[in-house]
Amino acid sequence: xxxxxxxxxxxxxxxxxxxxxxxxxxxxxxxxxxxxxxxxxxxxxxxxxxxxxxxxxxxxxxxxxxxxxxxxxxxxxxxxxxxxxxxxxxxxxxxxxxxxxxxxxxxxxxxxxxxxxxxxxxxxxxxxxxxxxxxxxxxxxxxxxxxxxxxxxxxxxxxxxxxxxxxxxxxxxxxxxxxxxxxxxxxxxxxxxxxxxxxxxxxxxxxxxxxxxxxxxxxxxxxxxxxxxxxxxxxxxxxxxx
Amino acid sequence: xxxxxxxxxxxxxxxxxxxxxxxxxxxxxxxxxxxxxxxxxxxxxxxxxxxxxxxxxxxxxxxxxxxxxxxxxxxxxxxxxxxxxxxxxxxxxxxxxxxxxxxxxxxxxxxxxxxxxxxxxx
Numbered sequence: 001x002x003x004x005x006x007x008x009x010x011x012x013x014x015x016x017x018x019x020x021x022x023x024x025x026x027x028x029x030x031x032x033x034x035x036x037x038x039x040x041x042x043x044x045x046x047x048x049x050x051x052x053x054x055x056x057x058x059x060x061x062x063x064x065x066x067x068x069x070x071x072x073x074x075x076x077x078x079x080x081x082x083x084x085x086x087x088x089x090x091x092x093x094x095x096x097x098x099x100x101x102x103x104x105x106x107x108x109x110x111x112x113x114x115x116x117x118x119x120x121x122x123x124x125x126x127x128x129x130x131x132x133x134x135x136x137x138x139x140x141x142x143x144x145x146x147x148x149x150x151x152x153x154x155x156x157x158x159x160x161x162x163x164x165x166x167x168x169x170x171x172x173x174x175x176x177x178x179x180x181x182x183x184x185x186x187x188x189x190x191x192x193x194x195x196x197x198x199x200x201x202x203x204x205x206x207x208x209x210x211x212x213x214x215x216x217x218x219x220x221x222x223x224x225x226x227x228x229x230x231x232x233x234x235x236x237x238x239x240x241x242x
Numbered sequence: 243x244x245x246x247x248x249x250x251x252x253x254x255x256x257x258x259x260x261x262x263x264x265x266x267x268x269x270x271x272x273x274x275x276x277x278x279x280x281x282x283x284x285x286x287x288x289x290x291x292x293x294x295x296x297x298x299x300x301x302x303x304x305x306x307x308x309x310x311x312x313x314x315x316x317x318x319x320x321x322x323x324x325x326x327x328x329x330x331x332x333x334x335x336x337x338x339x340x341x342x343x344x345x346x347x348x349x350x351x352x353x354x355x356x357x358x359x360x361x362x363x364x
Contacts, residue, residue: 038245042300044256049275049324056249215248226245 031112032233033126034082035059035216037141039226043207043217054207057139057216059232062126063103067117077113078120081106108229128209128216135206136235141223145196155189199223203235253299258321262363264303266291266341267334267354272305272318273326284326287316290334290354292341306344308352313345333360 038056045052066079081098085107090098098106101122114120131137151157151172160168172191176184207217222230264270268291273284289307292315296302301320306313318325335357344352 039249041249041253043252044321044323046323049322051319051322056245056252058245058248213248215252217252 030130030234031078031080031114031120031126032110032137032231033059033062033128033130034080034108034110035230035232036083037222037224037226037228037230038215040221052207052219053221054217054219055222057218057222057230057232058214059128059216059230060126060214063101063106064120064122064124064126065098065101065103065106065109067120067122068111069117075113076115076117077111078117079109079111080126081109083107110231112233127211128214129211131206131209131216131232131234133206133208136203137206137218137232138200138202138235139204139218139222140198140200140231141228143195143197143199143223144225146194148192149194150191151189154191154194157189250298256299256321261320262328262330264291264294264320264328264330265333265360266294266339267336268330269332269334269354270303270305271329271331272316273328274318275324275326288331289314289316290341290344290352292344293339306341308348330362333357333362 035057036059038058040053040055042051042053044050060082062080062082064078065081068075068077068079070076081101081103083106085105087095087105089107090105095105098104103123146153150170152159152170157172159170160166160173162169175188175190201220201222204222205219207219209216216232218232222228224230269288270291271286271288273286276283276285287305287307289305291303292306293304294301295304299321302317303320304315304317306315308314320328333356334354336354341354
């Protein structure tokens with residue numbers, strides 16, 4: 001009996017190929033924060049003399065309400081709670097869930113995947129100081145809802161003649177060929193619900209961080225109106241080395 | 243703190259302490275900081291204020307002058323660090339908030355009557 005194949009002494013150990021290891025490393029390293037859009041203004045760069053358009057965001061403090069780990073949940077993440085509310089605003093299951101972390105009643109919960117949860121503990125406060133000026137962030141929020149919007153507003157169609165006997169004022173024009181194929185192609189741009197969706201704006205620069213007032217200044221505009229709930233996190237760069 | 247209060251307090255850090263009271267129709271001289279080959283100097287720009295816009299940190303003035311026979315209008319952010327100083331040379335008496343009609347006039351017709359009840363300081 002000759003051994004057709006040899007088994008290494010330590011038994012069969014699966015070692016993932018190198019590319020998979022790199023993918024593992026590219027996962028977002030740090031957590032984000034929840035906040036509220038307060039409005040926009042402009043400030044001056046005193047050295048260069050440039051006016052910078054900024055959005056003012058009140059972010060955090062967020063309480064860690066749950067920590068998920070590989071053995072218990074199959075993946076590791078940190079759940080944050082934001083915006084204190086009255087106790088009667090929440091139902092009993094939610095209050096019970098928050099009581100486990102010793103947190104006061106909170107309106108919004110949001111999970112952030114992290115590779116290692118050992119740095120975090122239940123009930124810990126996450127504040128704006130996780131960001132630093134100059135850092136790039138991704139910000140998500142609900143865009144302004146425009147209801148059932150027409151072709152011009154939703155897809156930037158050109159409008160027709162308003163006068164000279166024309167009745168094609170804001171109509172779409174042709175929507176495609178005739179008997180062949182006898183149908184409208186899927187994906188044809190038409191009127192419909194516009195806005196009110198989660199939009200992410202990527203790579204915005206943090207201009208300043210005010211830990212006392214929990215305020216972030218971010219260069220540029222952000223989805224939604226004043227008072228919109230925002231999810232702010234360090235920018236997700238594909239293939240980044242941590 | 244309310245949203246508006248927070249925004250006002252952020253703007254307050256960038257507001258200049260001393261900006262003279264400028265009215266539309268005034269003849270003013272604006273000192274503009276200019277970077278030239280690593281050196282900084284203040285360049286004067288003189289002209290008539292034909293419009294004022296916004297308030298607070300975003301307040302701007304439009305200053306018009308005739309340079310080499312060509313009308314030039316520049317907009318200045320009053321609280322910008324680039325605006326080094328503003329000197330009021332002459333107070334003007336006008337009946338409009340925006341003097342855009344000056345764009346259609348040349349020479350003597352662009353004169354603005356002087357008023358003496360406002361001081362040139364502050």
